[in-house]
Amino acid sequence: MGNSTNSLSIANSDGATLTARQRISLGLAVVGVFLIFLAWLSGNLFNTSNFLWPSLTLMTIGTLWFTYETYAHHPDGIKNNNLWFNSLTNRGTIGWITGILITAFYVCLYFFPSLLGYNPDGANISLIKMFDPISYMIKGEAASQWFVYGVLYTFAILIMGVKFIMKYRHNSYQIFRTISVMFFQFGFAFMLPEIMYTLNESLPYYDWKNMWPLNYYFFDSYNLDKMIDPGFKQSMDLSTIMNEKSGLIGLMMLVWGLLMIFVVSPILAFFFGKRWYCSWVCGCGGLAETAGDPFRHLSDKSLKAWKIERWMIHLVLVIVVIMTILTLYTYFSGSGKFLGVDTYWVRKVYGFLIGSIFAGVIGVGFYPLMGSRVWCRFGCPMAAILGIQQKYFSKFRITTNGSQCISCGNCSTYCEMGIDVRWYAQRGQDVVRASCVGCGICAAVCPRGVLKLENGPQDSRKLEMPEFTGIK
Numbered sequence: 001m002g003n004s005t006n007s008l009s010i011a012n013s014d015g016a017t018l019t020a021r022q023r024i025s026l027g028l029a030v031v032g033v034f035l036i037f038l039a040w041l042s043g044n045l046f047n048t049s050n051f052l053w054p055s056l057t058l059m060t061i062g063t064l065w066f067t068y069e070t071y072a073h074h075p076d077g078i079k080n081n082n083l084w085f086n087s088l089t090n091r092g093t094i095g096w097i098t099g100i101l102i103t104a105f106y107v108c109l110y111f112f113p114s115l116l117g118y119n120p121d122g123a124n125i126s127l128i129k130m131f132d133p134i135s136y137m138i139k140g141e142a143a144s145q146w147f148v149y150g151v152l153y154t155f156a157i158l159i160m161g162v163k164f165i166m167k168y169r170h171n172s173y174q175i176f177r178t179i180s181v182m183f184f185q186f187g188f189a190f191m192l193p194e195i196m197y198t199l200n201e202s203l204p205y206y207d208w209k210n211m212w213p214l215n216y217y218f219f220d221s222y223n224l225d226k227m228i229d230p231g232f233k234q235s236m237d238l239s240t241i242m243n244e245k246s247g248l249i250g251l252m253m254l255v256w257g258l259l260m261i262f263v264v265s266p267i268l269a270f271f272f273g274k275r276w277y278c279s280w281v282c283g284c285g286g287l288a289e290t291a292g293d294p295f296r297h298l299s300d301k302s303l304k305a306w307k308i309e310r311w312m313i314h315l316v317l318v319i320v321v322i323m324t325i326l327t328l329y330t331y332f333s334g335s336g337k338f339l340g341v342d343t344y345w346v347r348k349v350y351g352f353l354i355g356s357i358f359a360g361v362i363g364v365g366f367y368p369l370m371g372s373r374v375w376c377r378f379g380c381p382m383a384a385i386l387g388i389q390q391k392y393f394s395k396f397r398i399t400t401n402g403s404q405c406i407s408c409g410n411c412s413t414y415c416e417m418g419i420d421v422r423w424y425a426q427r428g429q430d431v432v433r434a435s436c437v438g439c440g441i442c443a444a445v446c447p448r449g450v451l452k453l454e455n456g457p458q459d460s461r462k463l464e465m466p467e468f469t470g471i472k
């Protein structure tokens with residue numbers, strides 16, 4: 001495939017230049033995005049809260065109209081034409097600019113929220129002020145940087161989710177899983193925690209679908225204290241907790257969190273593989289699948305990347321386990337030192353390097369440069385656990401009808417996890433890989449119907465792998 005990295009051109013899914021309607025609709029969406037950056041850069045110059053609805057409206061109308069113009073006039077079937085000739089999706093100039101802007105946003109969000117206009121001691125300005133109206137509407141107070149992030153994140157998944165569904169509208173599995181991530185992001189990750197926190201501020205801000213170790217602060221002292229009623233913790237008297245309304249809900253959060261980790265997740269992973277979480281529920285996966293869809297082909301397919309991936313993701317898992325053990329040690333013993341190691345320091349370093357830099361800044365900011373699943377593939381400890389379960393204790397596999405494969409390579413190209421699916425297809429080998437998130441795109445783009453995502457008897461999976469055969 002060709003690659004014109006210096007090109008600034010944008011073309012439609014047929015590879016042709018954009019039609020007039022596509023240009024206008026795209027222009028509307030771009031103006032909506034521009035209003036966000038104008039609000040951000042304007043400081044105290046404008047009353048940016050007036051920008052909110054015009055911006056959201058323009059982005060919504062522009063994106064939906066563009067989606068309609070791009071896909072509705074074509075017969076069903078996936079069109080990924082021209083991706084390597086588009087500056088946004090071939091690591092060209094627009095791609096780099098987009099990556100740098102998203103990265104800058106994340107850096108400000110995590111480390112310099114005042115640069116976004118957040119002012120906890122007074123009135124917000126610039127970007128954060130822009131979202132004050134919606135924050136007052138939902139929770140009756142001014143916006144914080146995390147509220148703004150939640151709104152933008154959820155909006156991106158919803159609006160790009162509609163685009164994704166339109167693009168893959170002939171494929172019921174793609175429609176199902178996209179509606180699922182849209183539902184979980186909007187209901188469970190955004191609305192429910194906001195509403196519950198508004199009703200009772202003593203409760204922790206709790207995302208009911210997020211679990212340890214992705215939610216690495218689940219076992220933090222402050223979080224445990226909020227979930228476990230202080231009276232209950234001191235007296236261990238069940239009647240105390242049962243008589244406290246907030247304490248009972250807090251306890252439910254704790255029990256649900258533990259059930260998710262030790263019961264619900266392993267059972268679902270046994271039946272469905274890691275896709276039940278990574279492709280149907282998780283917010284990180286949700287954003288990667290919807291907003292990140294145009295970048296999925298940028299994932300590195302080399303054997304070297306696979307080796308790095310396995311080392312990194314399992315190393316993060318080991319580190320999060322150690323960090324959590326130290327955190328729990330401090331919680332129960334009251335001592336901030338374990339064998340001379342400052343447990344708070346370990347927790348802080350993990351939060352900074354993995355929770356903020358890796359999961360946030362690199363995880364999303366690098367979509368246009370390294371593909372959409374950088375975090376899921378190289379860093380997420382939740383994906384590491386699910387991957388081990390999927391590889392060794394699951395019924396899930398992708399079966400291949402090797403005799404039908406024409407070696408076109410579409411499956412490998414569009415695998416966001418960098419799996420060389422064609423290698424397996426050419427050999428009629430099941431794809432049983434820890435990293436596979438079960439997105440099903442490989443099967444969707446295959447012109448010969450070679451690949452099928454299936455659940456079946458665990459011992460019927462063909463487990464021969466390139467790493468063992470040494471063929472690759």
Ligand code: SF4
Nearest residue numbers: 415436437439440442
């Ligand atoms: S192998 Fe297929 S289902 Fe698995 S992550 Fe890659 S594209 Fe998705």
Ligand code: SF4
Nearest residue numbers: 405408409411425446
């Ligand atoms: S997309 Fe289908 S035909 Fe093409 S290489 Fe993959 S399995 Fe073979």
